[in-house]
Amino acid sequence: MRTSSEEKYLEEIYKAVNQRGYARVSDVAQSLDVSVSSVSKMVRKLAGYQLVEHERYQYIKMTEKGILVGKQLVLKHQILATFFQMIGLEKEEVEEEVNKIEHYISWSTIGKIHDFILRNE
Template identity: 40%
Template sequence: MAKKVKARPDAQHGNRLESIRDAHNAQKMGRTTRMEDYLEVIYELINQKGYATTVDISSYLNVSSPSVTKMLQRLNESGHVNYEKYRGISLTESGTAVAKNIHDRHGVLAEFLRIIGVDEDTANRDAEGIEHHLHPETLKKLEEFIRLVKSQGLGGLNAG
């Protein structure tokens, strides 16, 4: 019979569990990653075309029009968008702030990934996956790192 080994918590694993819990609780308390995706797409569409439609959002996020309508209603209730069916979509001040913050996080992450040699398409895809989960302090440190690298003239580490 195998001897039962008593698990002992070590600091690294304990911190990891706390991080998972904190990330999970943060999602419960506020916006979801999905909501942020919608706000980001609306923001980008408005910047590119001057307006956003449910059809455009549906196309970019690869979701059904009824799903878009449902999320727009949630975002309207939470005060992030002004939405009236068949009338259009606009971001509120808080919706614009959230979307701009996500846009900026994406830019910093994509730039960091390009600096370390990741190609443009991959950098943007990876930044999209990471941007919702980045702690503000981490973002601040990445921005400092990018400024330092650029000031040293090391803006492309492609060892190719």
């Protein structure tokens, strides 16, 4: 992924596909609190990276590559949530804090946090 914004959109599409079996532009827009046109523009960009496929007025489909990246993004989210729980954040705070930083933190740092979690479980 190239930007934190692209990660946010792809993660939301991935979660929708896993929950409902499909993702719609309007649903992604609602869950991210952005306009439908913003989602459409980003979906075209993600399609250019061969992460999703989409035709106008149709569901958003994820490619194999998109599914792999989506899984990695969910894993990043889970690692951060586990870490924040370990250091004593309240349940409500965990999601809020994870959502603030998950798309800005490097994979290298996530790896170190994951190693820390494994050593301290």
